[in-house]
Amino acid sequence: xxxxxxxxxxxxxxxxxxxxxxxxxxxxxxxxxxxxxxxxxxxxxxxxxxxxxxxxxxxxxxxxxxxxxxxxxxxxxxxxxxxxxxxxxxxxxxxxxxxxxxxxxxxxxxxxxxxxxxxxxxxxxxxxxxxxxxxxxxxxxxxxxxxxxxxxxxxxxxxxxxxxxxxxxxxxxxxxxxxxxxxxxxxxxxxxxxxxxxxxxxxxxxxxxxxxxxxxxxxxxxxxxxxxxxxxxxxxxxxxxxxxxxxxxxxxxxxxxxxxxxxxxxxxxxxxxxxxxxxxxxxxxxxxxxxxxxxxxxxxxxxxxx
Ligand SMILES: Cc1ncc(C[n+]2csc(CCOP(=O)(O)OP(=O)(O)O)c2C)c(N)n1
Ligand code: SF4
Ligand SMILES: [Mg+2]
Numbered sequence: 001x002x003x004x005x006x007x008x009x010x011x012x013x014x015x016x017x018x019x020x021x022x023x024x025x026x027x028x029x030x031x032x033x034x035x036x037x038x039x040x041x042x043x044x045x046x047x048x049x050x051x052x053x054x055x056x057x058x059x060x061x062x063x064x065x066x067x068x069x070x071x072x073x074x075x076x077x078x079x080x081x082x083x084x085x086x087x088x089x090x091x092x093x094x095x096x097x098x099x100x101x102x103x104x105x106x107x108x109x110x111x112x113x114x115x116x117x118x119x120x121x122x123x124x125x126x127x128x129x130x131x132x133x134x135x136x137x138x139x140x141x142x143x144x145x146x147x148x149x150x151x152x153x154x155x156x157x158x159x160x161x162x163x164x165x166x167x168x169x170x171x172x173x174x175x176x177x178x179x180x181x182x183x184x185x186x187x188x189x190x191x192x193x194x195x196x197x198x199x200x201x202x203x204x205x206x207x208x209x210x211x212x213x214x215x216x217x218x219x220x221x222x223x224x225x226x227x228x229x230x231x232x233x234x235x236x237x238x239x240x241x242x243x244x245x246x247x248x249x250x251x252x253x254x255x256x257x258x259x260x261x262x263x264x265x266x267x268x269x270x271x272x273x274x275x276x277x278x279x280x281x282x283x284x285x286x287x288x289x290x291x292x293x294x295x296x297x298x299x300x301x302x303x304x305x306x
Contacts, residue, residue, distance in 0.1 A: 012038055017060040018052040022220025024184035024210035024227060025049055025126045029097060031187050032124060035194035038063050040093050041084075043077040045107060046070040047099035048133045049126060071106045073098050074114035077121040085120070093122065093198060100127040100141035103207075104165050108140075115174035115203045122197050122204045125167070128212040136215040140165040143235070144287070145280045146267045153270035158280050163287075171205045172241050178204040179241040184211060185227025189238060189250055196240070209236045217266025229261040234288035237295045252297045258285045 012033035019026035025048060033040070041064045044050045050067045053060050068076050073096045081094045103111060103125040114121060130148050131137040138148040142160045147153035151160040172179045177200045182190040190208060197204045211227045213220040230236035231250065235258060238250035259281060262268040271277035292298055 010034070010038065012036075012062040014060045014062060016058065018055060019048070020052075020212075020214045020220065022211075022213040022223040023048075023052075024212060024223050025128060026052070027187070027223070028126055028182075028184045028190060028208050028210050031191050032095075032097065032194050033063060035191040036093065036095065036198055039091060040064075040095050041066070041080055043068070043073050043080065043094065043096045043098075045073040045096075045098040045102035046133070047102055047131075048128070049097060049099065051133050070102055072110050073102060073107055074110040074119075074121065074123065077123070078114050078117065078119035081120045090120065094120065096121060096123045097126060098124075099132070100125055100129060101131040101137075101139045103127075104140035104167055111171075112174065115171060115176055115205075118202050120201050120203070122194075122206070124194075125205070125207045126210045127207055128210045128215070129164075130212075130215060132212055132215050141167070143284075145271060145284060147270060148267075158276060159267070159270065168205065168207055168239075168241070172244055174203070175244065176203045176205065177201075177243055180206045181209070181236070181238050182206055183209045183227050183231055183236055183238060185209075185224045185231065186238065186250065193240065215267070217269075218264055222264065226261070226264050229256055229264060232256040233258045233261045234292040234297055235261065235284070237291045237297055239295055246295070249295050249297055251299050252292070253299060255292075255298065258288050 013030045044067050077094050077096045084090045084092050127141050129142050130139050135149050137150040138160050141164055142148055143164050145159045147159040153159045168179050168181055178197050180193040182193050193206055209230055211223045218226050232252055233256050239246055240248045271280050
């Protein structure tokens with residue numbers, strides 16, 4: 001059977017699953033599959049996506065889907081890709097869609113191996129910045145000064161004190177052909193990047209910022225707004241790297257101070273009640289400024305943009 005070249009209007013991730021209202025991850029997965037078409041096998045490690053799509057007897061997945069343990073999605077995916085190749089069916093493409101805990105932390109060794117071996121897998125991290133399925137514990141992707149259940153903000157604590165791991169750059173350092181960042185709030189851009197990644201073979205990586213109303217603490221009808229604020233502040237830079245070079249950046253049209261993004265979410269509310277909190281906000285603003293400079297995110301800057 002040949003690839004069918006499906007229209008991207010086909011729904012392959014359907015309604016009726018059990019994600020929270022306004023879940024940025026569920027929205028992203030729906031559009032990832034619109035971009036890939038149905039000739040895919042999806043591998044999902046333990047996490048929200050696995051849990052809300054697999055109540056006994058029901059499934060929103062209209063493509064083959066496998067869940068396994070938390071730490072080995074890249075190994076499972078690599079094995080499936082190798083089997084498809086041996087069968088001469090490698091027109092079926094293999095995708096991992098997994099959370100940031102699985103990607104940045106517990107599955108990172110397996111992911112690095114997959115990248116280094118050159119396995120033909122598109123790995124997509126749906127990044128909500130913590131271990132949401134188990135209540136919002138800190139991960140290597142949690143942003144600095146966010147409150148998590150393992151770094152809770154309090155009279156002495158400002159939340160997580162370490163930087164978010166710069167995983168896209170670490171992945172690019174493995175010499176892979178395609179790395180991109182995307183946002184649930186910019187769906188056309190997300191679909192375009194997934195389609196581009198599907199044109200390459202070998203290991204590819206897309207990291208999607210997926211706002212989580214339940215644990216970030218905002219009303220579920222503000223998911224897109226919060227996601228856009230993340231991008232417009234510069235805290236969530238959207239870019240593509242092909243063969244190690246930055247080939248596009250999503251330019252910021254209306255730059256927003258980080259305070260506006262932070263105020264919209266309960267995970268940062270402790271920053272607004274003390275002088276130390278104010279200083280932390282200044283540090284977060286400095287991170288956004290640095291991203292804007294590093295990636296040339298403003299409309300008038302010289303880098304290749306779109
Ligand atoms: C080896 C192992 N450790 C811990 C767990 C418990 N656990 C299940 S899901 C999860 C959090 C997943 O976080 P992430 O990958 O970020 O996905 P999210 O739920 O945030 O989408 C944890 C800690 C587990 N299932 N297996
Ligand atoms: S906890 Fe967050 S990521 Fe998990 S299903 Fe709910 S909104 Fe989505
Ligand atoms: Mg997570």
